[in-house]
Amino acid sequence: MIRSAAILALFLVGSLPAGAEAPARIRIDAFEIDRTEVTVGAFRAYLARRGGQTIAEREGGSFEYAGGWVRRPGWVWSNPQGQPAAEAEPVTHVSWDEARAFCADRGGRLPTLAEWRRAAFTETRAAPTDGFETGRTYRYAVGDSPEGMNNNRRHHVPVGTTKRGVNGLHDMGANVWEWLADRRGDEALTAGGSWWYGPEQSRAEGTQWKAASFTVLYIGFRCAYGG
Numbered sequence: 271m272i273r274s275a276a277i278l279a280l281f282l283v284g285s286l287p288a289g290a291e292a293p294a295r296i297r298i299d300a301f302e303i304d305r306t307e308v309t310v311g312a313f314r315a316y317l318a319r320r321g322g323q324t325i326a327e328r329e330g331g332s333f334e335y336a337g338g339w340v341r342r343p344g345w346v347w348s349n350p351q352g353q354p355a356a357e358a359e360p361v362t363h364v365s366w367d368e369a370r371a372f373c374a375d376r377g378g379r380l381p382t383l384a385e386w387r388r389a390a391f392t393e394t395r396a397a398p399t400d401g402f403e404t405g406r407t408y409r410y411a412v413g414d415s416p417e418g419m420n421n422n423r424r425h426h427v428p429v430g431t432t433k434r435g436v437n438g439l440h441d442m443g444a445n446v447w448e449w450l451a452d453r454r455g456d457e458a459l460t461a462g463g464s465w466w467y468g469p470e471q472s473r474a475e476g477t478q479w480k481a482a483s484f485t486v487l488y489i490g491f492r493c494a495y496g497g
Contacts, residue, residue, distance in 0.1 A: 276315045289425050296437050301497030303381055306429035306440045307448065308372065311357030313347055313364070317343035320386055325485055332363040332485040335466075339486075350487055351425065358428035360446050360490040366458040369449045374492035379449040379496035386461050387474050388441035390435075400434055408475065411435040411443030411462070416469030419444035423465045426490075437471045441473030446490035450477075458482040460489055 295302040317324075320456045324347055326332035331343040344352050347363045355361075364372075366380075373379050378425025381389070388394070390411045393402040402413070420426065421444045430440050442448075444463050452459040457479040461474035466488055470476060480489070 276368055294496065296439055296473040298335050298385070298390070298394050298437060299497075301381075301385055302441070303385070303389050304445070304492040304494075305362035305438065307446060307492050308369075309429055310348065310359045310361045311353045313361040314357070314376060318377065324363065325364045325483065332487065334487045340440065345487065346353050356428060358430075360394075360426055360429055360441070362426070362446055362487055362490045363419070363485045364489075364491070365485050368370070368472075370451075371490040376493055378493035378495040380449055380491060382451045383459055383461065383477065383495055386442070386450055389437055389439060392460070392475055395437060395438050399438060402436055408436055409437070410469065411472065416443065416472065419469060420465045421463070421467065421473060426465050428460060444469070447478070447488050449489060449491040452480065454479055456482060464488040484492065 290401045294305040296305050320472050326346040329341075333339045334342050334345065334347045342352065345363060347361050348355055350359070350362050370380055372464050392407040393404055395402075396404060398404055402408075408414060410416045410419065412433045412435040420432050420441065426446050432441055432445060434440060435442055442462055444467070445465055446462075447460040447464045448462050450459040450461055462481055463476055465467070
């Protein structure tokens with residue numbers, strides 16, 4: 271897990287500032303979406319201002335999959351694997367309601383599945399960067415192959431440190447799953463796969479339903495605005 275700002279600087283792609291400040295937004299049609307996943311630093315600032323504890327904190331820890339879902343004492347948003355997180359890491363161990371409340375506080379909301387797929391896979395910019403073509407829909411969020419995504423590693427990585435993808439977004443595929451606005455009873459939809467999964471789960475059809483109250487090492491989120 272990256273802890274040093276000096277080391278972190280070596281991994282940054284696209285000159286993206288990260289931490290407690292709000293990330294840059296990318297406009298996709300009638301809505302905007304965060305360029306990166308919400309960070310630990312941003313979530314820390316939110317809780318410091320609003321007060322309160324997350325579900326995982328109240329319950330003494332969150333979950334990891336190890337032949338079944340296992341509660342890990344002390345694994346919460348600030349200590350994702352039992353150790354303090356760097357401010358630029360994506361925040362995890364938050365429920366759907368907690369993610370939605372954060373986005374609402376920022377003046378936004380969670381993206382819908384339709385919005386997320388549009389942003390992640392179809393290049394909409396008139397002057398794309400990184401070799402992407404306007405109007406083209408890609409197999410992966412970083413292009414025709416999954417190279418450059420954070421798959422099959424031991425942990426998530428700080429936001430903005432992987433390959434910049436379609437529409438200039440980071441980690442729409444892999445790194446951590448992301449909560450979406452879509453609900454089905456007590457379940458909410460997640461998209462994008464994570465570092466723990468292979469690249470196929472990061473594709474458009476790789477979404478998964480999970481209990482909206484669930485908190486786990488692999489799920490984070492980003493916010494959308496307008497639309």
